[in-house]
Amino acid sequence: xxxxxxxxxxxxxxxxxxxxxxxxxxxxxxxxxxxxxxxxxxxxxxxxxxxxxxxxxxxxxxxxxxxxxxxxxxxxxxxxxxxxxxxxxxxxxxxxxxxxxxxxxxxxxxxxxxxxxxxxxxxxxxxxxxxxxxxxxxxxxxxxxxxxxxxxxxxxxxxxxxxxxxxxxxxxxxxxxxxxxxxxxxxxxxxxxxxxxxxxxxxxxxxxxxxxxxxxxxxxxxxxxxxxxxxxxxxxxxxxxxxxxxxxxxxxxxxxxxxxxxxxxxxxxxxxxxxxxxxxxxxxxxxxxxxxxxxxxxxxxxxxxxxxxxxxxxxxxxxxxxxxxxxxxxxxxxxxxxxxxxxxxxxxxxxxxxxxxxxx
Numbered sequence: 247x248x249x250x251x252x253x254x255x256x257x258x259x260x261x262x263x264x265x266x267x268x269x270x271x272x273x274x275x276x277x278x279x280x281x282x283x284x285x286x287x288x289x290x291x292x293x294x295x296x297x298x299x300x301x302x303x304x305x306x307x308x309x310x311x312x313x314x315x316x317x318x319x320x321x322x323x324x325x326x327x328x329x330x331x332x333x334x335x336x337x338x339x340x341x342x343x344x345x346x347x348x349x350x351x352x353x354x355x356x357x358x359x360x361x362x363x364x365x366x367x368x369x370x371x372x373x374x375x376x377x378x379x380x381x382x383x384x385x386x387x388x389x390x391x392x393x394x395x396x397x398x399x400x401x402x403x404x405x406x407x408x409x410x411x412x413x414x415x416x417x418x419x420x421x422x423x424x425x426x427x428x429x430x431x432x433x434x435x436x437x438x439x440x441x442x443x444x445x446x447x448x449x450x451x452x453x454x455x456x457x458x459x460x461x462x463x464x465x466x467x468x469x470x471x472x473x474x475x476x477x478x479x480x481x482x483x484x485x486x487x488x489x490x491x492x493x494x495x496x497x498x499x500x501x502x503x504x505x506x507x508x509x510x511x512x513x514x515x516x517x518x519x520x521x522x523x524x525x526x527x528x529x530x531x532x533x534x535x536x537x538x539x540x541x542x543x544x545x546x547x548x549x550x551x552x553x554x555x556x557x558x559x560x561x562x563x564x565x566x567x568x569x570x571x572x573x574x575x576x577x578x579x580x581x582x583x584x585x586x587x588x589x590x591x592x593x594x595x596x597x598x599x600x601x602x603x604x605x606x
Contacts, residue, residue, distance in 0.1 A: 286358055286361075301554065340370070417575055433456060440462075497518045499520060
């Protein structure tokens with residue numbers, strides 16, 4: 247890989263005092279990124295480096311305001327600290343969000359790489375929503391602190407989506423065993439919200455094990471194509487959370503589990519890849535009060551960051567990476583047992599464990 251070292255770096259990084267922002271949680275560093283030449287407008291939030299460099303992808307999204315982007319970055323970066331700690335990684339938590347306004351040009355991606363480089367290795371980036379493997383190759387022209395780069399089949403690295411889906415599958419199985427006493431997914435009804443890179447791979451894996459599926463996606467055509475392929479049912483995206491099923495699997499954006507939507511759920515388990523699924527701190531308790539087993543998002547969806555950090559740290563064995571991902575199942579089984587023993591909601595048990603691991 248060749249990294250450009252042209253100077254001076256034109257991208258402006260300004261430290262933000264985010265203490266009053268929703269989602270702030272003693273973050274170590276928050277910076278606003280601006281580049282007039284490309285229109286880059288981004289926030290990079292470093293929550294913790296207690297266990298290692300702050301690892302977490304970069305998301306490109308349309309936000310209503312810079313304040314909304316900041317809140318998202320703060321919440322996501324804290325989630326990455328917890329996720330990486332619970333996965334046993336030598337990594338802290340960070341996240342970047344690029345506000346979708348200017349076109350996603352190569353120059354803009356290079357400017358983002360310059361911003362990451364200025365942080366001196368405190369933050370390691372990778373692709374997230376709105377970003378691709380190819381985008382990361384452009385970012386990597388300007389910084390070595392990037393992963394999720396294309397690799398040949400059978401090698402460590404590349405698109406983290408399949409690893410995330412693999413982890414969600416083993417985590418979902420652990421939840422099914424714990425809540426329903428079943429070791430097989432055959433005939434199990436799973437309602438899947440979001441069938442993009444991760445949700446689509448998960449749906450295919452569930453179908454291959456005999457699960458019955460109901461699918462929904464904001465892109466109705468994409469859901470229809472996959473439903474036809476898998477012999478699944480399809481409903482409008484606004485109806486998926488009310489579908490009676492054994493498992494609801496959210497694999498789109500977060501904050502979808504709130505007082506109203508939880509009351510409408512007709513499932514025994516919630517287990518999916520979406521980040522920040524709980525809209526408020528009270529929503530884990532609401533799920534528990536209804537007898538719904540919740541697989542904490544940052545525990546079950548850690549497969550992608552396990553792959554990313556393995557690539558970044560030079561791991562060469564795909565078998566070892568897959569074994570790390572598959573450990574998500576036993577980890578959740580222990581968490582569920584601890585929640586039963588303590589009487590606490592599963593999200594509280596996970597949070598307290600992660601906070602202890604990162605010294606908070």
